[in-house]
Ligand SMILES: Nc1ncnc2c1ncn2[C@@H]1O[C@H](COP(=O)(O)OP(=O)(O)O)[C@@H](O)[C@H]1O
């Protein structure tokens with residue numbers, strides 16, 4: 153067996169934004185790794201810090217206004233580089249080449265007034281010597297690869313001439329034109345219909361194989377996660393609350409939030425319509441995080457933890473099994489009961 | 499047999515558009531809704547699904563006569579509402595309500611929650627027993643809002659709470675029919691379940707009929723008794739929920755269902771998937787024959803020339819396709 157060699161290693165990353173109302177603790181104590189060829193899915197409700205964490209890895213936060221600490225190493229052939237502490241000029245040169253990102257809205261990455269071809273060529277020229285013709289050849293090659301029909305013709309068209317799904321493909325072509333080692337896909341299919349979503353997910357997976365990329369897929373759709381993820385980080389209120397293999401998360405969830413989330417979704421393949429098990433309440437404000445566990449106000453198991461620990465002490469992300477971590481004080485014996493109770497109520 | 503609460507016969511809504519360049523005078527029409535028949539009874543939920551742009555919202559709004567229908571009948575408790583003037587519609591308004599996808603956009607930001615929920619009483623000139631304030635607070639409590647927050651503004655509430663405000667307003671006059679247009683699509687999953695449960699509880703309590711419009715098939719599967727699948731303004735398939743989800747007969751329904759991701763790694767990774775080519779064609783210029791023929795893997799010459807009619811294929815099961823699935 154080959155040893156696991158992560159391409160990205162994030163260690164104790166914290167991102168906070170000072171605002172008029174106070175400090176927004178958007179990502180706290182984030183540690184994870186992802187290797188080339190591996191797919192890490194990140195799930196969590198909106199505002200749980202998924203995008204903020206990825207933007208930190210991409211070095212895209214304004215260093216003057218965001219408070220960032222911790223490390224995010226890219227293990228390049230030439231040696232590791234910490235994106236958080238490296239010179240901004242160095243990080244800029246890693247973007248698009250060592251690491252790339254795609255977004256929910258392709259128009260955030262595409263310029264409306266330049267032809268698709270010109271934008272792709274420009275991205276290519278950042279890292280390649282060669283003529284415009286070489287660049288255009290490469291652009292057409294990429295458009296073809298991502299499934300744009302008649303690529304050599306459409307390369308001269310403008311973003312508005314493409315449908316939503318096709319634009320998503322163009323953005324993927326642009327993100328991959330320099331063969332990155334890491335791709336972060338932030339809700340790439342959230343705005344798409346399911347039929348187009350499955351096309352785009354298939355494309356992302358094909359591209360991951362083609363380029364042997366490390367892939368971080370951010371989504372709030374637990375169905376999408378189940379289909380693509382090797383490993384999963386579940387985020388809540390800025391922290392990773394559970395992390396493990398897809399099987400760990402779906403068949404042996406450990407954290408009350410993860411258990412609740414899985415129970416709250418209706419399934420298209422389950423025809424018995426029992427009542428959904430909703431998680432009561434809503435996530436806390438990231439400015440006024442409660443003391444202790446951030447999930448406590450919504451957790452029905454807090455009172456099973458001895459010594460009022462949930463209210464006083466922030467749980468740490470502890471190992472529960474091989475590669476399986478959870479941030480919860482609940483003792484194993486109570487957890488087993490909790491899983492049965494929540495599951496059985498369905 | 500008793501008459502259904504609502505019966506639609508050949509309901510159509512076409513919008514005029516100008517096609518071509520700036521100087522073109524050629525007018526076209528978007529056949530946003532191009533012939534829907536359905537029957538719904540008290541206490542029943544019909545799900546309306548299909549990809550964005552297929553006409554779900556237009557159908558919902560036309561049913562409530564928020565849009566004037568182009569053609570067809572909207573028979574509510576035996577009376578056709580389609581030809582009624584706004585004035586004659588007024589008594590029916592209180593019996594048919596709408597819940598919107600984006601609770602924020604549908605709520606006037608300058609009004610307090612109290613006045614938002616009270617609006618239906620004022621519009622109809624009704625004073626509920628015990629007075630408006632008491633009734634509003636009772637409604638707030640019923641939908642899971644804190645009645646002490648009656649003087650707060652919409653922006654002071656979370657997305658899920660705002661949807662509860664929308665629900666309180668919709669049920670204020672105890673309507674018989676609610677059209678809910680993507681009511682949980684904008685909400686996070688844990689909050690979605692809260693609102694879905696609330697809608698189900700209210701239906702049990704008041705025996706309301708729901709037309710539940712959504713593109714999320716998992717939610718529709720959960721909440722509906724019957725389901726209608728639309729594509730480019732036309733009904734492709736209509737069946738009882740269990741039939742439709744366990745045994746879809748229309749190629750489009752089959753493809754749509756197979757594309758829904760299942761939150762179970764073992765099933766999700768092995769499930770057979772029909773990946774449809776391309777995107778939805780433009781509704782201004784829909785394909786001839788069967789509107790689905792440009793993306794259908796079964797399409798043959800006949801599909802490109804002859805429009806398939808909606809036909810009975812089993813008990814309470816209808817599809818529009820020349821070559822149904824087994
Ligand atoms: N530049 C910023 N300034 C202040 N707050 C921010 C900024 N960017 C993000 N946030 C806040 O950080 C939290 C996490 O956001 P985000 O990572 O975008 O969540 P999501 O999990 O939905 O991607 C949110 O509460 C968001 O409002």
Ligand SMILES: Nc1ncnc2c1ncn2[C@@H]1O[C@H](COP(=O)(O)OP(=O)(O)O)[C@@H](O)[C@H]1O
Nearest residue numbers: 513528530549550551552553554555556557781
């Ligand atoms: N007021 C309108 N004027 C012109 N076209 C419209 C109008 N409303 C909707 N449409 C068109 O009708 C079609 C159906 O839209 P809609 O009912 O919103 O679909 P859905 O809710 O299924 O996404 C779309 O092509 C849309 O552009």
Ligand code: SF4
Nearest residue numbers: 445448451462480481
């Ligand atoms: S630490 Fe306590 S409150 Fe937090 S999830 Fe575990 S049991 Fe619930």
Ligand code: SF4
Nearest residue numbers: 788791794801819820
């Ligand atoms: S009528 Fe033809 S094109 Fe339309 S769904 Fe049936 S087989 Fe496909």
Ligand SMILES: [Mg+2]
Nearest residue numbers: 202203204338
């Ligand atoms: Mg985000």
Ligand SMILES: [Mg+2]
Nearest residue numbers: 554555556680
């Ligand atoms: Mg709509």
